[in-house]
Amino acid sequence: MDKLTTKFSLLVLLFLLSCGKKEERILLETKQPYILILGTAQDAGYPQIACQKECCKRVYEHPENKRLVSCIAIVDPISNESWLFDATPDFTKQTQLLSKHLKNKNLPDGIFLTHGHIGHYTGLMFLGKEAMNAKNTPVYTMPRMKSYLTNNGPWSQLVKLHNISLKPIKKDSVIVLNERISIQPIQVPHRDEFTETVGFIIINQNKKALFIPDIDKWSKWDRSIVDLIKEVDIVLVDATFFNSGEIKRDMSEVPHPFVEESMQLFKNLSTSDKNKVHFIHFNHTNPLLIDGSEAEKIVLENGYHIAKQEMVISF
Numbered sequence: 001m002d003k004l005t006t007k008f009s010l011l012v013l014l015f016l017l018s019c020g021k022k023e024e025r026i027l028l029e030t031k032q033p034y035i036l037i038l039g040t041a042q043d044a045g046y047p048q049i050a051c052q053k054e055c056c057k058r059v060y061e062h063p064e065n066k067r068l069v070s071c072i073a074i075v076d077p078i079s080n081e082s083w084l085f086d087a088t089p090d091f092t093k094q095t096q097l098l099s100k101h102l103k104n105k106n107l108p109d110g111i112f113l114t115h116g117h118i119g120h121y122t123g124l125m126f127l128g129k130e131a132m133n134a135k136n137t138p139v140y141t142m143p144r145m146k147s148y149l150t151n152n153g154p155w156s157q158l159v160k161l162h163n164i165s166l167k168p169i170k171k172d173s174v175i176v177l178n179e180r181i182s183i184q185p186i187q188v189p190h191r192d193e194f195t196e197t198v199g200f201i202i203i204n205q206n207k208k209a210l211f212i213p214d215i216d217k218w219s220k221w222d223r224s225i226v227d228l229i230k231e232v233d234i235v236l237v238d239a240t241f242f243n244s245g246e247i248k249r250d251m252s253e254v255p256h257p258f259v260e261e262s263m264q265l266f267k268n269l270s271t272s273d274k275n276k277v278h279f280i281h282f283n284h285t286n287p288l289l290i291d292g293s294e295a296e297k298i299v300l301e302n303g304y305h306i307a308k309q310e311m312v313i314s315f
Helices: 003-020 054-061 091-099 118-127 143-151 155-160 225-231 259-265 294-301
Strands: 034-039 071-076 081-085 137-141 164-168 181-187 198-204 207-212 234-238 277-280 312-314
Touching: 034 091, 071 091, 081 091, 091 118, 118 143, 118 155, 137 143, 143 155, 143 164, 155 164, 207 225, 225 234, 259 294
Parallel strands: 137 164, 207 234, 234 277
Antiparallel strands: 034 071, 034 312, 071 081, 181 198, 198 207
């Protein structure tokens, strides 16, 4: 064989070997359910579309700085089950990351939706006939969300073709998933143009995790977030913006609790209660997306945590 033919043959062999290579699995030694962070960015992702700011340029120049849209999963290694919280535009990548924590499963056993903004439900499209053509994937929905998906295309097609199976849930009810894990939806104030908005309390036997990726302001809620933090073991809360003036628009149009506001509200919590708090759902302008930033140092020095992609939180 000439050199060109030999080189081509080697390339083909390498390609075939790489295709046949088994995907890496991350099967943790723990025998207890855990939370897996599958994304930390706001709905539009990081970097955001058409963004030419320095915060986005650092991703264009160094793609490893990219972050997926906010999403978590609860993984039960005992039963080899998992449930996803929100179906984001990064659904394909996030289900692939989740599958590494499971044995021979490529989809979660169910999906819980928080609300009808683009970063939280549009990933359902990948379950449709144009993509994997899934069969009856359980999707847990509040009443308005169920109505929205049922009566508006293209989502209604997912229901009609049985790509998804809508499972109705109500605020403050408890959904038992298996003998260890239950879920409780809690309604929160947000811009509810199409659907209501909920957070979730994830119950693992005697322990609880709170997940609220979106809320307008803590003061608008009829519950005390401070009291709730004391009652649970893990907290993952809205950190869309670090402080006021972060974006050049009227921020009252997109209300969220600034991280600075949350830290001020939480300042009298005990050290152990502060240690429960993990900030998540960062806008592309939020300096908490930058490892080692001054903002990150402030949050950590005050006793809180910053959610990181593929972080595992045991409870």
